Amino acid sequence: MAIVILAAIALFLVYNAGRALTEVGLGTMLSGIQWYPTSDPGKFGMLPLVLGSLLVTGVALAVGVPVGVGAAVFISEFAGRRLKEVMKSVIEFMAAVPSVVYGLIGVAVLIPLVKDVFDLSSGLTALAGGIVLGVMSVPTIVSISEDALHAVPDDLRHGSAALGNTRWQTTFKVTLPSASSGIFAAVMLGLGRAIGETMAVLMLTGNAAVMPTSLFDSVRTMTGTIAAEMGEVVQGGLHYSVLFTVGLVLFAITFGINLAADLVLERQRKRWRR
Amino acid sequence: MKVKRLLSIGLVAALLVGALALTGCGAAEDGSGEAGDGSELSGTIDIQGSDTLLNVATAWSEGFMDANPGVDISVQGGGSGTGIAALINGTVDFANASREIKDEEREALEAQGGTVVEHRVAIDGIAVIVNPANGVADLTLEQLGRIYRGEITNWKDVGGADAEIVLLSRDSSSGTYEYFKEAVVAADDENAEYAASAKLLPSNQAIVEEVVGNEAAIGYVGLGYLSDDVQVVAIDGVEASIETAADGSYPISRYLYMYSDGEPEGVMAAYLEWILGSEGQQLVADEGFVPLP
Numbered sequence: 373m374a375i376v377i378l379a380a381i382a383l384f385l386v387y388n389a390g391r392a393l394t395e396v397g398l399g400t401m402l403s404g405i406q407w408y409p410t411s412d413p414g415k416f417g418m419l420p421l422v423l424g425s426l427l428v429t430g431v432a433l434a435v436g437v438p439v440g441v442g443a444a445v446f447i448s449e450f451a452g453r454r455l456k457e458v459m460k461s462v463i464e465f466m467a468a469v470p471s472v473v474y475g476l477i478g479v480a481v482l483i484p485l486v487k488d489v490f491d492l493s494s495g496l497t498a499l500a501g502g503i504v505l506g507v508m509s510v511p512t513i514v515s516i517s518e519d520a521l522h523a524v525p526d527d528l529r530h531g532s533a534a535l536g537n538t539r540w541q542t543t544f545k546v547t548l549p550s551a552s553s554g555i556f557a558a559v560m561l562g563l564g565r566a567i568g569e570t571m572a573v574l575m576l577t578g579n580a581a582v583m584p585t586s587l588f589d590s591v592r593t594m595t596g597t598i599a600a601e602m603g604e605v606v607q608g609g610l611h612y613s614v615l616f617t618v619g620l621v622l623f624a625i626t627f628g629i630n631l632a633a634d635l636v637l638e639r640q641r642k643r644w645r646r
Numbered sequence: 647m648k649v650k651r652l653l654s655i656g657l658v659a660a661l662l663v664g665a666l667a668l669t670g671c672g673a674a675e676d677g678s679g680e681a682g683d684g685s686e687l688s689g690t691i692d693i694q695g696s697d698t699l700l701n702v703a704t705a706w707s708e709g710f711m712d713a714n715p716g717v718d719i720s721v722q723g724g725g726s727g728t729g730i731a732a733l734i735n736g737t738v739d740f741a742n743a744s745r746e747i748k749d750e751e752r753e754a755l756e757a758q759g760g761t762v763v764e765h766r767v768a769i770d771g772i773a774v775i776v777n778p779a780n781g782v783a784d785l786t787l788e789q790l791g792r793i794y795r796g797e798i799t800n801w802k803d804v805g806g807a808d809a810e811i812v813l814l815s816r817d818s819s820s821g822t823y824e825y826f827k828e829a830v831v832a833a834d835d836e837n838a839e840y841a842a843s844a845k846l847l848p849s850n851q852a853i854v855e856e857v858v859g860n861e862a863a864i865g866y867v868g869l870g871y872l873s874d875d876v877q878v879v880a881i882d883g884v885e886a887s888i889e890t891a892a893d894g895s896y897p898i899s900r901y902l903y904m905y906s907d908g909e910p911e912g913v914m915a916a917y918l919e920w921i922l923g924s925e926g927q928q929l930v931a932d933e934g935f936v937p938l939p
Contacts, residue, residue, distance in 0.1 A: 408839050410818050410827075479852070484859050493862050494812045496845050575852065578845035579817060590845045600817040600848055603697070603725025606750050607734075612727075 378627075385620040392416070392613035401617060407581035407592070409601060409611050416614045420581045422621065424498065424591030427584050428573055431502020432509055432566035437559055439506070440513025444555075447514070448521035449543045460518070467511035475575035478504040483576065492588055496578030499587040504572050509562035516561060520554020521547060553637050560633035564626055570595040594622045688716030689913040695722075695729020695742030698821060698868070699902055702768065702933040703742050706921050709929060713920075717913055726821055733905055734758070739914055741905045744770070744821030760907040767921055769936035771869040771891030771899040772826060775854070775876040777861045782806040784880045787830065787897055793864065794831045796841025801862065813844040814853050814865035825900045826866055866898075870934015891936040899936065 386393075392401070396416055404417020447459050478500060486503075487495035524547050532542040548555070570593075578590030579600065598615050605612045693703060700723040707719035721742075722729075729741035734755045752762050774790060776782055782804055785793070792798045793811060802808045816823040823846075832838040847853050853865035858875045869886060872878060878886055881897055890896035910918050920926050927937035 406842070408818070410824055411837075411839060479855060483856075487860070493810045494845065494856070494860055496847075496856065574848050579847065580843055580845045582842045590843070592846070600846070603723075604727040604745075604820065606727055606748055607731035608754075609750055 382620075382623065385616055385623055388616035389613055389620050391610060392617045395610060396614065398617070401614065402621070405583055407597075409614065414611055414614070416611075418594070418618055418621065420583050421592055421594045421597050421618060422625075423584050424577070424581075425567055425593040425595065425622070425625075427498045427587070427591055428502045428505060428577060428593055429563060429567045431499060431587060432505035433559070433563060435503050435506025436509040436513055436562050436566070440510045440558070440562060441517050441555060443510070444514045444517035444521060444558075445543060445548065448518050449539070449547060463511050463514050467515075471508060471569060471571040472575075474504050474508055475572040478572060478576045490588060494578065494590070496576065496590055497588050498577055498584060498591040501573045501577035501591070501593075502587070504576055505566045505569055508569060508572065509565045512565050513558045513562040516558035517551070517555045520551040520558065523554065524550045553641060557633065557637060560629060563629060567626060567629075568595060568622075570599045574599055594618050687714045687913060687916060689718070691717065691719045691740065691914055691917055692738040693719065693721045693729075693740045693742060693904075694724060694732045694738045695740075696726045696744040696821060696902070697723040698744040698770065699742040699768075702930055702935060705929045705933060706926055709925060710917055710920050714916075717917070719917070730905060733907060734760075736907075739906065739910075743903045743905060745824055746903065747905055755907060763906050763909055765904045765906065765918060766901045766938065767904050768902045768927075768930045769891055769899050769938060770822075770902050771886055771888065771896060771936050772822060772866050773869055773872055773886035774864065774866050774879040774881060774898070775857050775872070776864050776879055777857055778875070778877045779861045780806060780877060782879065783877055784883065786882050787833065790881065791830050791833055791838075794826075794840055794844065795838055796843060809862045812860055812863040813841055814856055814863055815840060815844045815846050816850070816853070816866070817846045817848055822866070822868070826898070829898050829900070868934060869936065888931065888936050892939050902935070
């Protein structure tokens with residue numbers, strides 16, 4: 373069933389991207405660095421968009437993974453029962469906040485802050501977008517990592533304690549490694565959340581389609597481009613088709629990430645079984 | 647738990663709505679050219695299109711339905727392209743557009759035996775704004791073009807402080823983006839492009855907020871979005887206002903359109919006439935646009 377849906381999505385994207393693939397060519401689009409889709413003739417170089425997405429996602433992971441995994445370890449291993457319940461519901465609530473609200477908070481608080489702290493001409497940067505995406509991916513990372521840590525049998529912890537290890541040693545030498553595959557899955561899902569997020573990046577990254585050279589540049593992401601441009605294009609036109617190609621590339625990237633994650637997990641699972 | 651459940655219900659609802667919208671857009675291409683139901687001031691009018699026009703279009707429909715309870719008007723946004731596609735597919739009676747219909751779209755409708763009829767319904771003046779602390783309050787159209795092409799990158803070259811100019815633009819999908827490009831960026835050379843470093847923001851409001859918070863920023867917004875927190879830059883010595891846009895002395899203003907398939911008849915004609923009349927044009931002014939002269 374899932375495979376049928378995935379295949380249908382891929383087919384749908386390829387079908388709609390067909391005109392761009394034949395008239396412009398995938399290679400030209402992927403290697404082009406100028407994105408002026410509404411010019412005449414349009415320039416459809418999507419390399420800045422791909423790099424923009426990757427850069428923002430990279431920042432998001434750098435923020436989200438340490439915070440998320442740290443919080444999961446704290447909740448699972450150190451917090452008392454009551455604190456644990458409170459923290460879990462707070463984090464679940466974080467997942468329920470709509471992304472446009474994160475975007476608004478980012479515009480009001482983070483953008484001026486980034487501008488002042490780094491003395492930039494504008495705070496609308498890959499950094500600002502990435503930080504907010506990182507915060508948004510925290511709930512995913514925390515809940516799945518916490519599940520993985522929770523699934524580690526208490527026997528292991530007791531055994532480690534019996535050998536004279538402190539709680540910290542137990543956590544870092546025994547519990548975390550045992551749960552590593554689950555935590556890896558959590559990070560991958562967080563990554564998927566971040567790369568696919570649209571609204572908040574649209575509001576925070578400035579959306580200038582330049583080749584990013586630093587975290588302090590404005591970037592335009594693939595998701596933001598599709599969201600911003602789809603409403604105004606001529607349906608069935610070349611630009612429309614190019615946007616579907618962007619969607620296809622995004623789909624291929626996320627598909628690749630998930631596939632790679634699955635393969636790594638599978639390998640780890642085999643190792644543990646041995 | 648409860649929160650999660652509510653969330654999933656909301657999600658399912660959103661998905662359903664999305665799916666419906668998609669099927670609506672892709673709906674069969676038969677039944678084109680069916681417009682308004684002839685009878686006197688009762689009937690249904692479906693309108694879709696530009697988000698720029700959405701507020702004023704909603705105000706029109708409410709005003710007209712108040713005066714004519716027998717008429718049912720539905721207005722949807724989604725963008726000019728979406729609205730025109732719906733007109734081509736025959737699913738709406740009017741398409742709102744903040745840009746002129748493109749040749750491809752005109753041909754698509756004519757290929758089905760339809761005729762595109764254009765109606766100018768309002769004027770949108772586009773004001774150039776900077777932070778009040780910036781100090782620059784007057785630019786020529788030519789300077790503005792050079793700034794947006796990335797040829798002037800420092801405020802000191804146009805009489806301001808020594809600071810890098812932060813370019814803000816509407817997103818490339820917006821009709822305003824295309825209009826500003828025609829009128830300012832590519833006024834002298836039609837192949838000219840916006841500077842790649844221009845930040846493309848998704849809404850008028852986003853541009854105002856960034857200008858309010860950034861002394862080095864310059865942006866352009868519809869007249870309805872001006873506030874006391876921003877400095878309006880006079881262009882060629884003319885201050886942007888409803889009066890100067892209406893009499894044509896302000897150089898950056900454009901028409902907003904409604905398109906129909908064939909001349910509107912019956913209730914559609916009555917609606918259009920009402921929009922172009924004094925009540926409709928008063929609502930245009932209330933929503934921050936410029937009434938037709």
